[in-house]
Amino acid sequence: MHEPRPEGAVTDFFREVQEDLQRDRLLKLWKRFRYPLLGLIVAIVAAVIVIVVLKDAGDARNEKDGGRYAEASKLLSDGKDGEAAKAFNALASEATGGYAALARLREADIKAKGGDVDGAVAALDALAKDNRVDRVYRDLAGLIAAERLIDKAPLEDIMSRLSHLLAPDSSWRWLATELKGVAELKAGKTEEARATFTELVENSATAAGVRFRAAELLSGLGGPLIKKDAAAAPDGAQPAKTGSEAEAKPAEAPAAEAKPADSAPAAEGDQ
Template sequence: MADIFNEIDEELRKDKAQEWWGRYGKFVIGACVVVVAAAGGYTWFEQQRTAELRELADRYSHALTQADAGETDPALAALQSLSQEADGEGIAMIASFQRAGILADQDRHAEAAEVYAAVAADDGVDPLYRGLAELKAILHRSVAGEDTAALLTEIEPLTLDGEPWRYSARMVAASLAMGAGDMEKAKAYLTQVSDDDGAPNSARTQAVEILQAIGS
């Protein structure tokens, strides 16, 4: 008798399962298809992204090879194109920094400053590197002959405590102050560096040497 009840119970379970599958089976199948498609799409996306990044890296490497070979203009053009087409990628910023460096090496400081300024103004770039770009832009604008007093005002925020590039900014600010004839301000910036135990040793040593040279 128990076997009969077991058979009846099993048949009921089968009927309920078939009823459930008939009602919801298509949704289960659809969900499985979506999951498989999503996994496949993600894999394809990652493969495409890897290929794109590799292609960008190859272009950057080729531009550096051109620069080393003295093919400056093609290298600059390639780096500019790379920085524009790779917008949003870290390599775009690196290409811009490299391009500005090549321009500076050619004494084209005003052009180098423009490239650095563009990086500094890009909200997509990490604030750390935006600050460095701004500092470099001011430095090269100074070398290009811009008014040092005006640049001294612009650089001041970068010299404040807590700013990541404050030591370099203070050294540049000291140089600008000397160029503007404000020796007291120059000494103040140099002293900030020389008396700061947290400053890099090279910066502290240089600050002390300059202070001695200008008769602090």
């Protein structure tokens, strides 16, 4: 016969089960947010395309590349993914500047859409490390690569792609911080995730859409993390309620999300 578990071990066991169930529930909630987030990234890429077109207007070579990019995009919208991938690959090899970088992003997206996530991440990593490419494209490639790896890579791999995007001067710091929190949650680092989402919710500069999603996830983690130096309320003050006392109220869904950091192109869209 198996010997009965000590009482403390039983308590630990049930706590672990409860934490696993909580994490699974929150990750399901994240999946609801994931598709709008991917849509946002696509919108950012589209905005960058507009910037490239305006910047390169009047340049015969770039106008030709723009035409090729439009043709490849039409193939993709018509459901001809294979032909579109070949067209984007050729453009990435032969074009220069923004259109070459955008073609590489779109080709990677087609790979991921077709189930080749590893191939997509490899292509994105190569773009992110290519110093010949403008930083805005390299950073965007790193952000997308991290998002693609959320379901399949250890936290260390994801953070290796996000770490420099968390800097105050990064155009993508809010989205990068959000992905950091989700990766921590998925890795079982609940308190770290709670601290990350608390940072997003309490920072007045956080993009509205990111704050909304962070608040939703944070409400399932017992509310904002109270810092030790703020845990003791002053005389007569009522301590903040957390956990089972009161769930954090989710932020109202924004009508329009805030723009990326000032260093990003103005037309990149809201986060």
